[in-house]
Amino acid sequence: MKKFKRIFTYAFLGVASFISIFPFLWMVVSTTNKSVDVTQGRLLPGAHLLENLRTLFETVNLGTALWNSFVIAAITTILTLLIGSLAGYGFEIYRSKGKDIVFNILLLSMMIPFAAIMIPLYRFFGQISAHAPLIGIDTLAAALLPTIITAFFIFLFRQNTKMFAKELVEAGRIDGLGEIGIFFRIYIPTMKTTYAAAAIIAFMNSWNNYLWPLVVLQSPSNQTIPLLISNLGSGYSPDYGVIMTAIVIATLPTAIIFFIMQRHFVAGMMGSVKG
Amino acid sequence: MASINDQAKWKPRRLHAGFIGWGFILLSIIGISIFYFYPMVQALILSFQSGMGASLEFVGFDNYIRLFNDPTFTSALTNTFIYLLIQVPVMILFALIFSVLLNDPTLKFRGFFRTAIFLPAVTSLVAYAVVFKYLFAADGLVNRFLLNINIIDQPLQWLNDPTLAKFTIIIAITWRWTGYNMIFYLSALQNVDKSMYEAARIDGASALQQFFFITIPLLKPIILFTSIMSTIGTLQLFDEVMNITSGGPGNATLSISMYIYNLSFEYTPDFGYAATVSYVIVFLVVILSIIQFKVAGDRD
Known part of the structure; x- marks a missing residue:
């Protein structure tokens, strides 16, 4: 009976793992096959990878889309971490009744569905366009600005700051460091793991963001990777091999981050429930 | 409870720290207000308006x-x-x-x-x-x-x-x-x-x-x-x-x-x-x- 249970457990987890991995295997195998082979359900690697890559770079602006996504994700990550950690630190180290009230009000913004603020944001950036075209509609700046400051990261940093030894702040003051100096010279180096976890989440969120860029970015030269894939996928005569190649390239950065930094990855996810 | 003397002694320091503390969170307050709370209010106002594109007028609860x-x-x-x-x-x-x-x-x-x-x-x-x-x-x-x-x-x-x-x-x-x-x-x-x-x-x-x-x-x-x-x-x-x-x-x-x-x-x-x-x-x-x-x- 016990042995039977064991076998059942392995079979169950085996099937679940197979279903979880299969789409990945199919994606990767399909990058090496012709479109016809993909539609006919070929599951063996072919010799069409270079051809698919060439078609991809020749027919669509994959390079530009990768660059746009990278620029947006990199700037978003840096600013999110800086501003979010400044606030998390401020709320916890300089704790006061007033700040706690403000903190709770800021947390309320986590309940705001993006669909509800999408239209006012679109109109807002539309109005800005006339005065400051550099951050108006159809600019990378407009695509990243509303995503930089989120209550989630303030919350995450505040929760983690609870474990930061406050004596270090006193020690810094005695050493003659200013309050901002303490933050940059003591807090940031001590909290490296929190920053790593937060960076992974911020980068992935931005890299995969779809709805807001879809609304605000219009010209092909400003396309991000999700927009490009979505466009390829909704085409009338899709070249499956080429699309799969684009999807694999788009997924690679996040998959690599996951495999290299698995521990930080999970720590980042958990950061949202701790406390 | 701290005595009145203690409070008086601490006040300048606390005021100073409080000021710097607000400095740390100022950007976040501004950002979340502009990109979350203000649009929420805007959306609420919009929900009582109707019309095509930019030409909107108030229509009550229509x-x-x-x-x-x-x-x-x-x-x-x-x-x-x-x-x-x-x-x-x-x-x-x-x-x-x-x-x-x-x-x-x-x-x-x-x-x-x-x-x-x-x-x-x-x-x-x-x-x-x-x-x-x-x-x-x-x-x-x-x-x-x-x-x-x-x-x-x-x-x-x-x-x-x-x-x-x-x-x-x-x-x-x-x-x-x-x-x-x-x-x-x-x-x-x-x-x-x-x-x-x-x-x-x-x-x-x-x-x-x-x-x-x-x-x-x-x-x-x-x-x-x-x-x-x-x-x-x-x-x-x-x-x-x-x-x-x-x-x-x-x-x-x-x-x-x-x-x-x-x-x-x-x-x-x-x-x-x-x-x-x-x-x-x-x-x-x-x-x-x-x-x-x-x-x-x-x-x-």
């Missing part, structure tokens, strides 16, 4: 009345609730079962199973949605497989049948998020006192009884947290519907978010009515959050 006579909105709302009521419980149940099975230290290949089941969570929503659209196409691999093992004798219209299309969306979301939720339960299970299970076994409790009478009650807070997160996520469902079915066939898979998008950017733009529909999501999210706080409050 938009809210229109909600009740709008079959497309009814479809979107119904679809979203079908997704919610089927997908969230199924996913959470699977995630719980996986986490309990994987929490057994004597199990071989634990690391492999855990990584494999979590892997879907690293994909971008658009990327996996496009892959699922092809997998579930009429001549896609899923139909090929089912035909080969003789479960069906002709291809199923996964994307073109109203019921099956909803089912496809549910399968897709479940594939993407089950492993993600499992990780939360696994980490919670690691903090569970093993001796409780020992005691239960000695008392003759079966594995199923242990699952329902120990595991689930202990994980209640985290199950609640993940169900609220999933519910809020599903209420905002957009990427998958847009890229797998585009809301079709008819409006059979349309979600509320996608309807808002269509009202603003696909049809003749009616920002006012779109804002009204968006406030329905706000309303639902607020209600669910209140329920969460109430239930979470009860356990303390």
Whole structure:
């Protein structure tokens, strides 16, 4: 009976793992096959990878889309971490009744569905366009600005700051460091793991963001990777091999981050429930 | 209580520290006000206006009345609730079962199973949605497989049948998020006192009884947290519907978010009515959050 249970457990987890991995295997195998082979359900690697890559770079602006996504994700990550950690630190180290009230009000913004603020944001950036075209509609700046400051990261940093030894702040003051100096010279180096976890989440969120860029970015030269894939996928005569190649390239950065930094990855996810 | 003298002595220092403290959080206050709270107010004002594009005028509660006579909105709302009521419980149940099975230290290949089941969570929503659209196409691999093992004798219209299309969306979301939720339960299970299970076994409790009478009650807070997160996520469902079915066939898979998008950017733009529909999501999210706080409050 016990042995039977064991076998059942392995079979169950085996099937679940197979279903979880299969789409990945199919994606990767399909990058090496012709479109016809993909539609006919070929599951063996072919010799069409270079051809698919060439078609991809020749027919669509994959390079530009990768660059746009990278620029947006990199700037978003840096600013999110800086501003979010400044606030998390401020709320916890300089704790006061007033700040706690403000903190709770800021947390309320986590309940705001993006669909509800999408239209006012679109109109807002539309109005800005006339005065400051550099951050108006159809600019990378407009695509990243509303995503930089989120209550989630303030919350995450505040929760983690609870474990930061406050004596270090006193020690810094005695050493003659200013309050901002303490933050940059003591807090940031001590909290490296929190920053790593937060960076992974911020980068992935931005890299995969779809709805807001879809609304605000219009010209092909400003396309991000999700927009490009979505466009390829909704085409009338899709070249499956080429699309799969684009999807694999788009997924690679996040998959690599996951495999290299698995521990930080999970720590980042958990950061949202701790406390 | 500090004496009056102490307070007087501390005051200048505290004022100074308070000032600097506000400095640290100032940018966040400004940012969240501009990009969250101000647009929320704007959307509320918009929801009482109507008109095409930029020419808007106040129409009172007309938009809210229109909600009740709008079959497309009814479809979107119904679809979203079908997704919610089927997908969230199924996913959470699977995630719980996986986490309990994987929490057994004597199990071989634990690391492999855990990584494999979590892997879907690293994909971008658009990327996996496009892959699922092809997998579930009429001549896609899923139909090929089912035909080969003789479960069906002709291809199923996964994307073109109203019921099956909803089912496809549910399968897709479940594939993407089950492993993600499992990780939360696994980490919670690691903090569970093993001796409780020992005691239960000695008392003759079966594995199923242990699952329902120990595991689930202990994980209640985290199950609640993940169900609220999933519910809020599903209420905002957009990427998958847009890229797998585009809301079709008819409006059979349309979600509320996608309807808002269509009202603003696909049809003749009616920002006012779109804002009204968006406030329905706000309303639902607020209600669910209140329920969460109430239930979470009860356990303390």
